Amino acid sequence: MSRIGKLPIALPAGVTITVEPDFITVKGPKGELKQFTLPEVDVKVDGDQIVVTRKSDEKIAKSRHGLMRSLLNNMVVGVSKGFEKKLEINGVGFRLNSKGPQEIEMALGFSHPVNYKAPAGVELKVDKMNLTVSGIDKQQVGQTAAEIRALKKPEPYKGKGIKYADETILRKAGKAGK
Numbered sequence: 291m292s293r294i295g296k297l298p299i300a301l302p303a304g305v306t307i308t309v310e311p312d313f314i315t316v317k318g319p320k321g322e323l324k325q326f327t328l329p330e331v332d333v334k335v336d337g338d339q340i341v342v343t344r345k346s347d348e349k350i351a352k353s354r355h356g357l358m359r360s361l362l363n364n365m366v367v368g369v370s371k372g373f374e375k376k377l378e379i380n381g382v383g384f385r386l387n388s389k390g391p392q393e394i395e396m397a398l399g400f401s402h403p404v405n406y407k408a409p410a411g412v413e414l415k416v417d418k419m420n421l422t423v424s425g426i427d428k429q430q431v432g433q434t435a436a437e438i439r440a441l442k443k444p445e446p447y448k449g450k451g452i453k454y455a456d457e458t459i460l461r462k463a464g465k466a467g468k
Contacts, residue, residue, distance in 0.1 A: 295355035299340040299363050302370045307340060309333050314362065318369025321411075321426045325365060331358040340366070364428040374424035375435035381442075381450035388416040398442040399450070406441070408434055420455070 301307065305318040314325050314333060327333060330351035332343045340362055344355040367373070379386055385397040392408040394416060408414050412425040412434045421438065425431045435454070444451035446462045453459060 293356070295342055295344070295359045297359065298336070299342075299359065299366055301335075301338045301340065301366065305366055305370050307335055307366075309335060314365075316362070316365040316369050318366075320369050320372050323365045323369055323427060325361055328354045328358050330354050333358065333362065368426040368428055372424055372426050373428045373431045374422055375431055376455035377421040377423065377435060377438060377452055378455050379419045379421065379452050380444070381448075384419070384442075384450070386416050386419060386421060388414070391415075394421065396441070398452075404441055406438055421452075 302318075305316065308315040308317075309327075312326060314327055316323050316325075330345055330348070331354055332345060334341050334343070342355065342359040342362065344351040364373075379396070379398075381399060383397065383399060387395045389395055389405070391413050392410075394406050394414050396404045396406065398404055406414075408423070409430060411427055412423060412430055415422040415424065423431055423435045423438070425434075439452045439454065442451045444453040444457075444459045446460060447464055449459045449461065
């Protein structure tokens, strides 16, 4: 039995779920998310809980049991609380400017400014040299944060670049001069 899949998901107040044969829709105070259902898994709403069960004991059904439960849990948390990732920008001459809730302009040491436009459903907030990526879809928030970080990854000698707020950069010693 999947350790994650067997856990029920509690529905907070204000969150509704609609289970159809092909799709599951979760609505909450922050928005609405849709997810296709996996054929090896059954999803049932039992009062204020969501219970995920698998149809057989095949290997594929076992692996998708926990996956479906995790996806549903992320949807419930997303429409009720939301997700966010924090990024820090370090470097001399590096700047971060907001051009609206979904677009930022960055000076990252290149000869030109770098503009980034976030996809729909993701919001970017700038606070000096910190950037907060927030939204209701966990996958989309993580992908957006990873794309922004990939514009200028932190380097190991001075730590310049874009890094996650909770990330630690292993520093290397420079050349040993005489």
